[in-house]
Amino acid sequence: MSEKQLMKGNEAIAEAAINAGCRCFFGYPITPQNEIPEYMAKRMPKVGGVFLQAESEVAAINMVYGAAGAGARVMTSSSSPGISLKQEGISYIAGADLPCVIVNMVRGGPGLGGIQAAQSDYFQAVKGGGHGDYRLVVFAPSSVQEAVDLVQEAFDVADMYRMPVMILGDGMIGQMMEPVEIKPYVGRKLPEKDWATTGTGGKRKKNVINSLYIEPDVLEKLVFDRYEKYKKIEETETKYEMTDCEDADIVIAAYGTTARIVKTAMKTARAQGYKVGLIRPITLWPFPKKPFQKAAKTAKAFLTVEMSTGQMVEDVKLSVNGEKPVYFYGRTGGVVPTPAAIVEQIKKISGGEY
């Protein structure tokens, strides 16, 4: 399947996962990601894979734990309230150093919230979510094509570093149709899964998948070792896109679908003489600090635009580190910011209204 075809985001993500060798999917229905389990239910039996609708998100993520521990390329997907339920399992998966891919098609919250697109799970995805000292690599695609490419990357990153990886989309990415090309999967060179519980076959010592360490010194060392791994990931796996920042007075920070709206706003603003640029983090963790530090030397101000009340803006501020003012504009609860409203913000900042 290497020619362009029109696909819905959720279905394209599912097909991309299968293309990347994922043969195991455990899920539970929740809007707006139902096309992923539905697609997997159709496709997995055809490719000799496993699809199972679990009794809950809690069960689904623990099935992922078991399957990942048994050495499978495994994925689950959900949307915000369901991802909250999965947090227990995600913490255990991180603590047991297991690789898997988790898709969150974010909807408005808190609580049952709504079913329209939002970015209000940034904190949950990037700052922990479950209990304990751990990280997820979090990819934030802004188009269906990018989602497809990042799903394949996500499986490799998960296997390479033995850790859970999240694709943080939103209702729009999941539901919209765009032309995509699912390229033949060319994976990274990955380590053998010699730690997996596949049965000793009487040929090796037993393997144990576990996150329990009663001795504080032992647990501390494991957590520190994991943080050394995280440092390496920060150095090598950070992804971002920088657009028109060289001459920009105002640099906008936005990710996912919001970044596309910002690009439309930028065209309007540039046409009216406002010099604006964009930094679009593609990995939300590791957060791309360097482009912000670089832009802080030349830009006069930063504007973060999100579909939330202001979550990523904290990381933008930490990166800019007080060198330049950082403003925020957000809509939430499923309301999408309009290009006109963003242009309005640009004008206010330029006019010194803030």
Place this chain on the structure above:
Amino acid sequence: MQKVFQRPKSMSDVELHYCPGCTHGIVHRLVAEVIDELNIEGKTIGVAPVGCAVFAYNYFECDMQEAAHGRAPAVATGIKRVNPDNIVFTYQGDGDLASIGTAETVHAAARGENITVIFINNAIYGMTGGQMAPTSLIGQITTTSPYGRTSEIQGYPIKVCEMLSTLDGVAYIERVSVDTVKNINIAKKAIKKAFETQIQKKGFSLVEVLSTCPTNWGMSPIEALEWLRQNMIPNYPLGVFKDKE
């Protein structure tokens, strides 16, 4: 010299952490003996619970996974679905299986998930220090039912075998006890049958083992065995609840 008694190959050569008189050690041994006798240790994966048996991954000499509290049947499902030729068992206590993990237990059984569950029912939370379990008996005093469990306040104990045997996916269910040598022998036969049920791909199998907790029951090991006979067996009758041919 002829060796007449030895550690099963499928038990690791380590000291168990269980309290004196606790029957977990007996059940561990029975499971390991069965794995040895069926010659399946090389393809068996065990799933340890949260509770007193949390360190079971140190005690069974086969591949092991440690599950979150109550999630062992879901974890076992993941393992089994990836490699259906593996033999997968969970080892769970009453809090793990019949309280926090009720949904995972019931649905694994309903799916006919081809796994074996060893269920230790000692009517109390041992690891956390003697709190009320879903299987604590009416009238039983625990640290969280200090005036005795009543049906009005805490409700009735859950009879797992009776409940699960109504499900079509269940192939084999038996309740046994380890209070006497005779019952220990019956328990071993049941555990063996449960693993054979899985080997024959018949579906979900579970053995409930009535066990003692002398420490948290506040009894000597001998008194605890007597209490099990006098109180638990009348409430949790022994026997085969389902045996699908």
